[in-house]
Amino acid sequence: MADPIPAPSLPARALSPLAASLGRFLAVGCAGLAVDMTVFNGLAGLGLPFPVARALSLAAATGVTWRLNRRFTFGPSARAAPVEAGRYALVALLAQGFNWALFLALCAALPGVSPTLLIGVSAACATVFSFTGQRLFTFTGVR
Numbered sequence: 001m002a003d004p005i006p007a008p009s010l011p012a013r014a015l016s017p018l019a020a021s022l023g024r025f026l027a028v029g030c031a032g033l034a035v036d037m038t039v040f041n042g043l044a045g046l047g048l049p050f051p052v053a054r055a056l057s058l059a060a061a062t063g064v065t066w067r068l069n070r071r072f073t074f075g076p077s078a079r080a081a082p083v084e085a086g087r088y089a090l091v092a093l094l095a096q097g098f099n100w101a102l103f104l105a106l107c108a109a110l111p112g113v114s115p116t117l118l119i120g121v122s123a124a125c126a127t128v129f130s131f132t133g134q135r136l137f138t139f140t141g142v143r
Contacts, residue, residue, distance in 0.1 A: 024073040025131050032065035033123050037116055050107060050115060054100055062092045074139035084138060091133035099126035 036057045043053035066088045070076055077084045103122040107115060 021073060021135065022131060025069065025134070026127070028065055028068040028073055029123070029127060029130075031068060032061040033120065035064045036061035036123065037119055040119060041116065044115070051100075051104060054103055054119070058096045058100060062089065062096060066092070069134060069139075074134065077139050087138040088134065091130065091138055095126045095130035095133065098129065099123055102126070 039057035039060045040053050043056055044050060048056075066085060069088075070084070079087070099122045102125055103115075103118055106113070106118040106122060110118065
């Protein structure tokens with residue numbers, strides 16, 4: 001008979017809420033990415049330059065992800081909603097600024113690659129900063 005599986009150690013148990021939160025954050029991020037890509041492709045299709053279309057698509061995605069992260073990932077903080085939204089916007093601005101700059105750099109460096117693919121790459125790179133900032137700054141002390 002095989003030995004029973006030992007109970008998880010304290011660090012493994014402590015990681016579980018973090019892993020669950022990260023999973024929800026990534027799911028919300030996928031919804032935000034869908035909004036981002038849809039708005040970007042629509043605006044670019046109307047002839048807006050890529051930098052303008054991407055700035056507008058990021059703004060739309062940020063609004064969607066704040067509401068979803070507040071509801072599903074972290075829960076509302078103890079702050080008033082406008083204060084929380086301001087903190088969320090600050091972290092998002094920094095993360096999305098990095099995302100936008102990386103997107104433009106990738107477009108310049110890889111002109112033959114689909115902009116939609118480059119949106120996915122730049123968004124994935126900005127996710128780590130965004131999750132950490134939202135968890136430790138915007139929604140501090142929640143879940």
